[in-house]
Amino acid sequence: MSSNIDSKKKNNIKTWLLIVGVLLISANLRAPLTSVGSVISFIREDLGISNALAGSITTLPLLAFALFSPVVPKIAAKIGMEKTIFTSLLILITGIAVRSLFDVKALFIGTLFIGIGIAIGNVLLPAFIKIRFPLKVGIMTGIYGVIMNVFAAIASGLSVPIASINGLSWKESLMFWGVLVIIAIVVWLPQLKENEKAEEVKPKAKKEKNRSGLLRSSLAWNITLFMGIQSLIFYTLLTWLPDILFIHGYSADAAGWMLFLYQFAIIPATFVVPIMAERMKNQKLLAGSIATLFFVGIVGLLTGATSLIVISIIVIGVACGSAFSLSMMFFALRTTNGKQAAAISGMAQSFGYLLAAFGPFLFGWLKDLTNSWTYSIGMLLFCAAVLFIVGIRAGADEVISDGPKKKYTVSTNQGL
Template sequence: MSAGMSADTTSAPERTVPVRRWLLLTAVILVAVNLRGPIAAVSPVLLDLRDALGLSAGTASLLTSVPVLCFSIAAPAATLLAARTGPERAISIGLVGIAAGTLVRSADGALALLVGTVVIGVAITIGNVLVPVVIKRDFADRIGSVTGLYTAALAGGAALTAALTAPIADDAGWRLALASWGVLAVLALAAWLIALPARTRTVPQRATGRAASVWPHPIAWLLALFLGCQSTLYYAMTAWLPTILVDTAGTSSTIGGAAMSLFQLTGIATTLVIPPLATRLTGQRGLALLVAGLWLLSLSGLLTAPGGWPVWSVIAGLAQGAGISLAFTLVILRARRAESVAALSGITQGAGYALGASGPFLMGLLLDVTGGWTVPLLALLGTAVVLGAAGLAAGRGGVHVDARAS
């Protein structure tokens, strides 16, 4: 009996560690669902929003551009918040902000819509910057697979809101349809708070020093350019794909929303494949060129044969999933320490999303000026070429932004 008790006593701690990691992994996935979903929810009801509030195409595009601009402006603040409170509590604050902003955005009036959008953007930024830090620190032996699950959850959350917002709006109106997604943030916060006590008890906080040391490194700015081009393409498509199809292929808004869901959903496949593959390769140049090629093919298809939108939506989905997962994986691979990942993540996202924020707005502006989609789509094709060049340079293996300090 004593032997059996001894065996139970020694095996319990061994079982506890995996359980804690599974709790944290589940929480990371649920947090990720909220980091794109609130933005993707807007495009299926964008026409309803424009009609209800009398918004021009350029002004309406701000509902997607403003959160991405917040990603840029608030990225350094997210790093500072983590240094003061720790990544876990900072992410909790971000989830509260997402829930609050989602409710405010759905209140009456254009001002509430804008204020809520800003709050959502700032809150999402915290997760954008800090979840990769948690992955690097707590899943160092599973960076590829966990990054894949994280980016798959980003795409899954966007696909979920893109698919269901329009049907909900048909029954309950666009305000309630947008507000309903606050439930996801509450669910993620509950899971995160359950995982948080175990994490903070067992792993000491580490200082976030050496942040300034990554600024001069060319790789930091190449990654920022790669992420910026990827974000420009992704958010431009997220904002305008349903409208493009309504205008050029004669689809309904519901079909446009379905195409958006297809675009978001198919990205899950490449988000699961690219990070594990990237971590096994010495360099990632070939993967960067693959991403650029998929974008070029899908955008060319939308420009020349919009009636084939199911094919182009799938290819664009594969491109965006591969692009974002490769960008985040490169941020993790190009730094040796967690604090350097935090600094590199803040710089890359701060500069990259500043560029990415221009995508939806410039698409709307070019649409207003030219009255058609040819020029906007040509601009995106040029962006895909730049993405390929940046990825080719940033994908060179064996380079770390904190190599001198190691």
């Protein structure tokens, strides 16, 4: 009897360690990136770099997401998911250290490492949750999304106050978030004993055939563009919103908290929109409404009216959370089975993040070229208009296959 009680206690401890480990990894999937946005002006002035080059600090991780994500399942298939996730944490802490300790080159090398580490978590964590929590996928995925966005918002809000402490700078502020990674590494260590091998990669010929079919699908491309454009808007504003607010009289500290508000507004929509989308016959109205929210919020930034700034930031935040969630739902709603859903998820995230990677750089380049934010913000308005068109098409009651649409449920959540 005593041994059974001890065994139950051990299992409970292992379960809670696993849950805490998952949540700590979730907390690290955006904070190392969002912490940069509010101190980017400090980085630019300290290192003497241009706006375009400063914008590429956000571009590099997105390129890592796009280019490295396809190889992650192969690595997990060879060494196991737990070890691969642990490796991602080691890469992440290395990137955070290198980014803050050395010169301009090290800033970008460290940022690239951070992007690779987060890319691994983006790909594997949702699949890991499905494997280890098969009866609690919805709850765990929901909590994982909330934790990710909450810490993303906190990192944006606290970076400037930390950098403003006497004797500290933007380097120590960005290094601070490495503490969270170290805690995650320590808590994750017991999971290395439970190494779960990922599914074997499909034969190359079959894989290429499936990808080729998606590349010929206009619906697949509309979903991909929807995913990419909403990511482009999100990461561009994540990088440049504080600088835009400076010209409207905001201090660095206040701009950082506006960035916090921007990301905090994302959280409620990530819960509501998937429920709405699943109950609709098609998602045309939902997609069009989201694009309209983007357009209205961005116009508010363009006008520069002080009374509209806070409302505009909240509206754009809600639009970002809604668009990301709808992107994830499209992977399930526009396909007929889990295999196909995974395929379109891979295509949309690979091409989508590649598209998004150009946003922060182009936004900064337009500012350098014109010495005004007007054309840069105008670029985002154009993106919102395109999002409206592709969103309507992606929201049609169709699937990426021949034959009638079937009712099914599949989990395809990925990271922002």
